[in-house]
Amino acid sequence: MYATRRGLLMGGAQLALFAFAAAAGLLKPIRALAAWNKAAFDTKDVASTVRALGGNAVTGSADIQVIAAEIAENGQVVPVRVVSRIPNTRSISILIERNPSTLAASFDIPPGTEPDITTRIKMAETSNVYGVIEANGRYYKAAREIKVTLGGC
Amino acid sequence: MGEPMRIRATMQGEVVNVRVLMAHIMETGYRNDESGKSIPAHFIQTVSVTHGDRTVLAAQWGRAVARNPYLEFRFKGGAKGDKLIVTWVDNAGDRRTDEAVIG
Numbered sequence: 720m721y722a723t724r725r726g727l728l729m730g731g732a733q734l735a736l737f738a739f740a741a742a743a744g745l746l747k748p749i750r751a752l753a754a755w756n757k758a759a760f761d762t763k764d765v766a767s768t769v770r771a772l773g774g775n776a777v778t779g780s781a782d783i784q785v786i787a788a789e790i791a792e793n794g795q796v797v798p799v800r801v802v803s804r805i806p807n808t809r810s811i812s813i814l815i816e817r818n819p820s821t822l823a824a825s826f827d828i829p830p831g832t833e834p835d836i837t838t839r840i841k842m843a844e845t846s847n848v849y850g851v852i853e854a855n856g857r858y859y860k861a862a863r864e865i866k867v868t869l870g871g872c
Numbered sequence: 873m874g875e876p877m878r879i880r881a882t883m884q885g886e887v888v889n890v891r892v893l894m895a896h897i898m899e900t901g902y903r904n905d906e907s908g909k910s911i912p913a914h915f916i917q918t919v920s921v922t923h924g925d926r927t928v929l930a931a932q933w934g935r936a937v938a939r940n941p942y943l944e945f946r947f948k949g950g951a952k953g954d955k956l957i958v959t960w961v962d963n964a965g966d967r968r969t970d971e972a973v974i975g
Contacts, residue, residue, distance in 0.1 A: 755918055759932075795938060820934055823934055824931060824936070826945075833945065836944070837942070838937060841938050
C-alpha cells in the first residue's frame with residue numbers, strides 16, 4: 720500500500736537535489752524528504768514516538784506552547800499551533816496520545832524558518848496533544864488537553 | 873494530480889508568512905464503507921516548501937492530518953516577487969507541485 724522507498728527515491732529531481740545537497744554537507748542530514756519515517760508513524764505511545772524520531776529521552780518544557788481551542792466539536796478538523804521558544808529548534812512534531820497512531824505530523828525547521836507551525840489534525844477522542852521539539856540533539860515536550868465532542872478517525 | 877493547492881505567501885515585516893491549503897482526502901485506512909469493506913489508507917506523507925534552492929520547510933505526515941490539509945508557517949530571507957514551490961507526495965505515489973509568488 721505504501722510507495723516503495725525506491726519509488727520515492729526515484730521520485731523527482733527535487734529529491735535528487737535534496738540528496739545531493741545533503742551529501743555535499745549543505746544541509747544537516749536530519750530526516751531527508753525521501754524517507755518517510757514509517758517506524759515513527761506506527762508508534763502507539765509518546766515515549767516510543769520520541770525514540771523512533773531519534774531521541775533517547777524527552778523533557779517537559781515551558782518554552783513550548785501548544786495552542787488550540789479547549790473543546791473541539793468536530794474531531795475531524797482540529798486546528799493546532801505549536802510554537803517553540805527553545806533556541807536552535809530543528810524539528811516540531813505533533814503527537815496525539817489517544818489516537819490509533821500517536822504521531823500526526825513532523826516538521827523539519829531549517830535555520831531561518833520560525834519554530835511556529837499551524838495545521839489541522841484529526842482526533843479520535845479527548846486527548847492530550849503534545850508538541851515535541853528537537854533542539855541541539857535533545858527532545859522537549861509540552862501538552863494541551865483538547866476535549867473532543869465528536870471523534871474523527 | 874489532484875486539485876491545485878491554494879498558496880498565499882505574504883511579507884510581514886522581514887518574514888514571509890506562508891499559508892497552504894491542499895486538496896486531499898487524507899483517508900486513514902481505519903474506516904469502512906457502507907458494505908463494511910475497509911477503505912484503504914490514502915494520505916499525504918511528505919511535503920516540502922522551497923524558496924530558490926533552499927528548503928524552508930520539510931514535513932512528514934501521518935493519517936491524522938485533517939482532510940484538505942492546512943499549513944501555516946513563517947520564514948526569513950524571502951522578498952516580494954520571489955517564487956515559492958510547494959510539493960506533496962502521498963502513500964500511493966501521487967504527487968502535486970504548485971508555486972506562488974511572494975506578495
